Amino acid sequence: QVTLRESGPALVKPTQTLTLTCTFSGFSLSTSGMCVSWIRQPPGKALEWLARIDWDDDKYYSTSLKTRLTISKDTSKNQVVLTMTNMDPVDTATYYCARTSVGTTVVTPLDYWGQGTLVTVSS
Amino acid sequence: DIQMTQSPSAMSASVGDRVTITCRASQGISNYLAWFQQKPGKVPKRLIYAASSLQSGVPSRFSGSGSGTEFTLTISSLQPEDFATYYCLQHNSYPHTFGQGTKVEIK
Numbered sequence: 001q002v003t004l005r006e007s008g009p010a011l012v013k014p015t016q017t018l019t020l021t022c023t024f025s026g027f028s029l030s031t032s033g034m035c036v037s038w039i040r041q042p043p044g045k046a047l048e049w050l051a052r053i054d055w056d057d058d059k060y061y062s063t064s065l066k067t068r069l070t071i072s073k074d075t076s077k078n079q080v081v082l083t084m085t086n087m088d089p090v091d092t093a094t095y096y097c098a099r100t101s102v103g104t105t106v107v108t109p110l111d112y113w114g115q116g117t118l119v120t121v122s123s
Numbered sequence: 124d125i126q127m128t129q130s131p132s133a134m135s136a137s138v139g140d141r142v143t144i145t146c147r148a149s150q151g152i153s154n155y156l157a158w159f160q161q162k163p164g165k166v167p168k169r170l171i172y173a174a175s176s177l178q179s180g181v182p183s184r185f186s187g188s189g190s191g192t193e194f195t196l197t198i199s200s201l202q203p204e205d206f207a208t209y210y211c212l213q214h215n216s217y218p219h220t221f222g223q224g225t226k227v228e229i230k
Contacts, residue, residue: 037219039221046210046221046222046223046224047159047161047167047210047212047221047224048221049212049218049219049220049221052217052219060217060218060219061217061218062218063124063218096166096167100214106172106173106176107155107172107173107214108172108173109157109169109172109212109214109219110157110159110167110169110212111169111172111178113166113167113168114166115166116166
């Protein structure tokens, strides 16, 4: 079955760089049509889409955060890494990774999600 | 960026009520729209994709409709386990964007 799990620090200081890893199983990012996205949710607030990386290494970013985000994949390890620079307290949120499947006739976005990891930004 | 506006932002309803949530896109997105349900402290769960396709395992009281710029999520007969926050997502163009959410509370 498909599973995803986020890992990374629970606490980062302002101005530091956050590195999150999504480790997944049940699919491969070398398979055509497979994609992994990152989404975050500040406490009590709405979901926010951050970035996506596709099987062909295409990458897409949030407009407001694109100067701070980098997404990459390690196909051999079944991992996707998201880095966010210059962290600020407003970046405190639960960060999720999720799979998207792009088919020939239909796209099924965010069908499987990780459990999320809470990142707190504080000095 | 495409803006997704949900209405209402919150609502109170009773068990058995028919509930309709609307999501409007700031520009046309064809049918590249999904709906998610999130309960407190839980991971979002996809209910609907391609605007009207029901995710496997989701009860048939949930349905989605619309195309272009206006979409609806309907719960035909609200059940106790349906009290949650609902989000729409457009994935027609990048960046993908969520609506601000609709919280469905018990009346």
